[in-house]
Amino acid sequence: MPNSAGLSATSPAMRILENEHRYLSFLMQEWHTIVLSFEQDDLPGEEEARHRIRELRRLIMEFQIPLAKHTQKEEEHFFPLLGSYIGFEQGPLVGIQEEHVEIDGYLGHFLHHTAGDLELVPLAKMISAVKDAGEAFEILTVHLVKEEAVIFPMAETQLSEPDHKRLFSRMNTLIT
Template sequence: MSNDTGLKFSTPAMRILENEHRYLSYLMGQWHTAVLWFEQDNISLDEGRARLQELRGAIMDFIIPLNKHTAKEEEHFFPLLGQYIGFEQGPLVGIQEEHREIDGYIGHFLHHTAEGTQLNSVEDIRAAARDAGEAFEVLTVHFVKEETVVFPMAETLLSPRDRERLSGKLNTLIT
């Protein structure tokens, strides 16, 4: 039996975050299919509204583990790595800005699709779905940046003691 999990990182803390990225990417793939549906021609207003509410439900389910994952990074990982590389410039600044950008797109989508909100045209519905699509795109690039820049940096720079402490703090469920 092979123990190969397909994970790239060797330290437990980075493996936890990488594995969470895998799970979140899987969930994103499910709702991104719904986003792409809105790109087709000849969508009826009623069907568009119904599909948008389904998309909203999927994103509502998605943001629970996303928020838990992001909180782990913001509360434990970034402050620790920042002690090694600084907080004023560099990759942590951009990564944290992306967290805010993702929250903005998802928040905008949820605001415009809230119960009682009546989207009055197919174009209004498509515009709302585009916010979800933008969140997907930013998240996809964000995960790549973390896994190609920030996580390898942490594996290299963090002391064995800090890696062990971080692993203990990150070893919680996001579901």
């Protein structure tokens, strides 16, 4: 049942995670705008590209902090609890956890290839590096939707009331 905040989860623990998704999506939009400027060839020259890369690096490094805290909450508390109900060997939890690694890899790859003196990096290499940030955005966007459409509703119906309460107490922490 949707509520006034636009959240669809009814469980307080799932609402926390869903709300964190909203915040992460907001932050993602900030840096995705820069990615799109590279994808749409909206660059007046190498100097402007370097400026945008520096800003993109800053935004992604800031983004990684709440993303890591959110991911840690899911992997340390939520997934193990849900996995005790639905299993760990196959199914949606396996794919979701693999996506966490993939997202981290793309963001890390972008940061690695844009580290150091950008004056020495040719435009073609900058454009190539930004593609990794774009891939991270794409995977993250679909990932958040999958969690909200599949994983969270599954948890709401599968977890016992005591487990919902215990999970809420563990999820009720800040990611900022």
